[in-house]
Amino acid sequence: ENGDQTKEPACFSSVIPGWFSEMSPMWPGEAHSLKVEKVLFQGKSDYQDVIVFQSATYGKVLVLDGVIQLTERDECAYQEMITHLPLCSIPNPKKVLVIGGGDGGVLREVARHASVEHIDMCEIDKMVVDVSKQFFPNVAIGFEDPRVNLVIGDGVAFLKNAAEGSYDAVIVDSSDPIGPAKELFEKPFFQSVARALRPGGVVCTQAESLWLHMDIIEDIVSNCREIFKGSVNYAWTSVPTYPSGVIGFMLCSTEGPDVDFKNPVNPIDDSSSKSKGPLKFYNAEIHSAAFCLPSFAKKVIESK
């Protein structure tokens, strides 16, 4: 399914010739662009268009349905934060579920935690896994961990069938709510996440940009406040190749032992993860800082 590498993808030439421009109805009127050195892969899976290209300044880039999912240069900011914000907030996480995350980067980060005994991962699109193994070995290294059980399937169905109270943490590393990830942003999905978590268990979901998607964030926050009876917090980080340069996370815990997300209780012993290289972005200070919100967002999020 290696696709046709000779024909230029539509999203490549429309704004600046020889550049990739990221356009979507989710961010109308703007298009972040990267200079393309070489197209390495183009394919169409059952779910989405998949492209990998070599960029001039961010290393290799993975694009799904015209939207950048990761670049070699800044993936650390996203993968480390979406993983360690939840896992460093509870003592001894043992059983973790990852939904989406087909590139393997979140698995790489979960695997840094020595207390973790089992990691289930449910990704809908096998092509993303295969492409990541071929072109992003430093990201896909996560798949090599013996604790990982990879399931190719829909995360919504997987969670509906998950045993009640079975996970310490669920991480939802999804694409945007247009396409296969739509339901991962809806109330019934959050209800099945809450059901699958043990008391005092935690979830961290990709929750879009403060600059672009306050309406989506507002809905997620009000759903989560209804469903999760422990803590409900919004955090964010800087990822230069995501639209508007920032991305947020919704962090919630179920009723049970208190979780104070802003004050991490479970530091990572980074020396235990030599094969993966050192952490590049996450530290305890940036963990706490991630929960500080600009006033315009604080007003909306805290009023929900």
Ligand code: SAM
């Ligand atoms: N880890 C990436 C990064 O560093 O920015 C972010 C995105 S990750 C590639 C998003 C994944 O979610 C995609 O591989 C996509 O196929 C997957 N996905 C979308 N909808 C899904 C669903 N309903 N169930 C499981 N996985 C889904």
